[in-house]
Amino acid sequence: MSSLSRLIHRTFATSFSSSTPPQLNPNAVRSLSNDLYKERNLKKLVEKFKKSSESDRFRTKTGVYESTVRRLASAKRFRWIEEILEDQKKYRDISKEGFAVRLISLYGKSGMFDQASKVFDEMPDYKCDRTVKSFNALLGACVNSRKFDKVDGFFRELPETLAVKPDVVSYNTVIKAFCEMGSLDSAVSMVDEMEKNGLEPDLITFNTLLDAFYGNDRFSDGEKIWARMEKKSLVPDIRSYNAKLVGLVSEKKMLEAVELVREFEAEGLKPDVFSYNALIKGFCEDGNLEEVKRWYGELEKSECVRDRATYGTLLPFLCEKGDLDWAFKLCKDIFERRSLVVNGPVLQLVVDGLVKESKIEEAKKLVQMGKSNNYSRYKLQLPSDKCLDDYGTSQNRNS
DNA sequence: TTAGGGTTAG
Missing domain, CATH: 1.25.40.10 (Tetratricopeptide repeat domain)
Structure with missing residues (x-):
């Protein structure tokens, strides 16, 4: 079933099965129209991208490739990512390693490991050399698509097959994989191994390890890594x-x-x-x-x-502390910054908090702002009018 | 070509 027919099915399914005349759920209709709108825009993006790729100059613009694929990946339109990336293979650039590496890493970042690995395997067919660069890209694709278990095997076997020598980037990528898997001690042993092989760990090596140890409640081991980094005269x-x-x-x-x-x-x-x-x-x-x-x-x-994490930490805390005035002000800041996206539930928490403190006007203001153009996705709601009235009278009674 | 947090657009 196509995603479009799935959407329509979801919206109408209940009405079809009931004996009463079909009635549409307004929320489902609104959501359907949003989804259709999104679907149509993304499809246009795909077509436009394929058309633009015919230009030699366009194909040098790595940033456009990144942003387009990222957008499709966040909308989970993996088939369309495949559509635009497979389409790239018909250009002669595919015989250049840099171009193939770009496809591998874009597939990897989209979580599409099989496709990334396929590009890597096909490189000889395209008369494209495989050096340590594409080897690293393949490792990176494992990490980005969270196929950590494959990393060690590739790292042990591929260098010989391809006659490439792993470099600092290769090691750093494997270290990252071990850190992501929670095998921090294996990660450290890779540093020993790289030194044994005459490679110097760099700041990226150490920062990867520091993030892993300090961030996973192993503070004292983090300190040991820190000391090791300083001993290397790395700043x-x-x-x-x-x-x-x-x-x-x-x-x-x-x-x-x-x-x-x-x-x-x-x-x-x-x-x-x-x-x-x-x-x-x-x-x-x-x-x-x-x-x-x-x-x-x-x-x-x-x-x-200030970013999403700043507000995501602050707002629940302020609601808990009852500093709704400040929370209200921060929410207004968020709405004024068009590009900032925060969690809807966090904003709803502030609306609820304001209502609870009888700051009804402020709560209404936030809901209102939430309805306006760019922020409709937040779907902020006041309690129903009935509740609000009840609340108002009980407040009056209390006062 | 490799390293960021609690993850919802453009």
Whole structure:
């Protein structure tokens, strides 16, 4: 069944089976029309992309490939990703390794490992050389499509078959795979192996490990990795510090977390939105509204852009703390930033909180803003009018 | 060609 007929079936199915005249569920109809609209736009995108690819210049634009495929992948239109990527194989660029690598990695990022692996296998047919670059792309596709179990096998067998020598990127990718699998000790043993083979681990190697250890409640092992990194005279960057910051936050060592920020600031590094979000999250978990406010203030003063995670942490905390005025203001900020998408349920939490505090006008305002053009997807709702009336009278009675 | 958090558009 096509996705279109599935949509229609879903909308009409109940009416067809009942003996009463067909009645449409308005919500289902609205959702159907949204889905159809989306479907039509994406189909247009696919056609346009295929047409544009006929141009030699267009095919050099990796960014357009990335964004188009990402969009289709987030809409789960995998058949269309296949349609546009398979279509690329008819161009002579496919005999260039860079182009094949692009297809492998796009399939990988879309979670389509079989297709990625097929491109890799077909490369000799296209008279396309397979060097360590495409080997790395294949490993990366395993990681991105979460086929971690395949990584070790490829890494052990392919270099000999292809006569390629794994490089730092290959090792870093395998290390990432082990970290994702939770095999952190295997990940570390890969660092030993790469050194034995005369390769120097770099900042990406260490940051991958630091993220894994500090982020998975193995703070003291994280410290060991940190020491090993410093011994190599590698200079920690903001991502290294953020990994440690996350570790300190999960250890609930907020004083040390703040100290760490002061430390890297003294080194000339600036906190980024990940740093601020980590601190805000820590102080939220601490229930420390004052510090949350302070760090949010620092974030506002900085050049960093507040993101989904910032609001996703803050709003539930403010609702819990009963600071609905601030929550309301933050929601207005979100609505004013067209491109920012936050979780609908988080915004609904604020609406509910406002109603509970009898701030009905504010609640209505948010629902209203939520209905306007770009934000209709949030589907914010007030309690029914009846409930609101009841609520109003009970409030009056109480006062 | 490789490293980011609690994941819902354009």
